[in-house]
Amino acid sequence: xxxxxxxxxxxxxxxxxxxxxxxxxxxxxxxxxxxxxxxxxxxxxxxxxxxxxxxxxxxxxxxxxxxxxxxxxxxxxxxxxxxxxxxxxxxxxxxxxxxxxxxxxxxxxxxxxxxxxxxxxxxxxxxxxxxxxxxxxxxxxxxxx
Numbered sequence: 001x002x003x004x005x006x007x008x009x010x011x012x013x014x015x016x017x018x019x020x021x022x023x024x025x026x027x028x029x030x031x032x033x034x035x036x037x038x039x040x041x042x043x044x045x046x047x048x049x050x051x052x053x054x055x056x057x058x059x060x061x062x063x064x065x066x067x068x069x070x071x072x073x074x075x076x077x078x079x080x081x082x083x084x085x086x087x088x089x090x091x092x093x094x095x096x097x098x099x100x101x102x103x104x105x106x107x108x109x110x111x112x113x114x115x116x117x118x119x120x121x122x123x124x125x126x127x128x129x130x131x132x133x134x135x136x137x138x139x140x141x142x143x144x145x
Contacts, residue, residue, distance in 0.1 A: 100118055
């Protein structure tokens with residue numbers, strides 16, 4: 001951990017944690033495609049992750065723990081990004097589902113609903129729906145309205 005990491009805001013630490021989770025999904029099938037790299041670059045820009053931090057996270061995403069202190073809608077938004085990454089190469093592999101399940105647990109979704117959440121999230125066509133539609137579907141699964 002560098003000295004700059006000590007002075008990082010909680011929000012930026014959450015963003016880095018989320019980005020590292022997305023990288024874990026990208027790596028889960030052992031290959032990062034051009035589509036996945038493009039999505040990683042887009043997310044890094046969205047969360048103001050600088051190039052040196054981007055390279056560090058892509059090189060060793062496991063160095064960055066999952067931070068779960070988010071409200072429900074923030075967790076669903078993070079899940080939405082994760083699903084988009086899982087689908088970036090147009091195939092959701094068994095390995096990606098496994099990593100996704102672990103991250104969902106780390107994000108503090110209800111443990112007894114993890115499999116249902118994964119199934120629902122994968123079934124939603126993120127190219128045809130938006131974040132709001134995705135949120136409503138996941139809220140229905142976890143029974144929060």
